[in-house]
Amino acid sequence: MPDNSSRSGAVDMGMLLMIVAFVVIGGFMYWLNGQAAAERALRVVEEVVEEPVGPDSRTIAAEEIQMDATPFEGQEIRLEGINVASLLGTQGFWLEMPNGNPFLVSMSAEVMASGVAVSQGSAATVAGTIKAMDEVTLVAWSSAGTISDNDRIVAEFATHFLDATEVEIEGGADAEGAAGAN
Numbered sequence: 001m002p003d004n005s006s007r008s009g010a011v012d013m014g015m016l017l018m019i020v021a022f023v024v025i026g027g028f029m030y031w032l033n034g035q036a037a038a039e040r041a042l043r044v045v046e047e048v049v050e051e052p053v054g055p056d057s058r059t060i061a062a063e064e065i066q067m068d069a070t071p072f073e074g075q076e077i078r079l080e081g082i083n084v085a086s087l088l089g090t091q092g093f094w095l096e097m098p099n100g101n102p103f104l105v106s107m108s109a110e111v112m113a114s115g116v117a118v119s120q121g122s123a124a125t126v127a128g129t130i131k132a133m134d135e136v137t138l139v140a141w142s143s144a145g146t147i148s149d150n151d152r153i154v155a156e157f158a159t160h161f162l163d164a165t166e167v168e169i170e171g172g173a174d175a176e177g178a179a180g181a182n
Contacts, residue, residue, distance in 0.1 A: 083124075122169050
């Protein structure tokens with residue numbers, strides 16, 4: 001049996017050190033909470049400015065949405081003088097972006113009713129809201145008969161589209177009567 005006589009007056013420090021460690025950790029957490037509250041109080045509150053709708057909507061360059069339209073989702077934008085790459089049934093058309101990728105434009109019921117004639121190669125100025133593509137939208141277009149099954153397969157590749165409330169065509173080959181052509 002070992003001789004413990006040399007520790008006969010020593011105090012067991014394990015419990016005391018554990019309590020001190022908990023107090024230090026608690027104090028540190030309290031200090032961090034105070035720092036986080038001070039940081040939150042210093043944040044600048046940004047004021048959201050509503051973008052105007054229709055012809056006065058914010059004009060952006062095609063380069064801003066050609067790779068990812070997510071930052072503009074739900075915003076009213078305007079794109080000017082962009083060539084029409086191809087048509088998508090009677091519902092819409094694809095714009096030719098500077099990087100060569102197409103961007104989908106879906107004409108609203110009002111725009112389709114106005115009889116605007118869109119043809120491949122014509123320059124278009126469009127205004128509307130950027131929306132994310134989803135299955136519900138594709139089903140609605142198919143059910144309305146404005147896109148065929150082949151058009152639907154192509155439209156599924158779009159991640160976003162412009163729900164156009166204004167479409168102006170500046171010209172191109174066969175600009176009259178080509179809105180329903182495929």
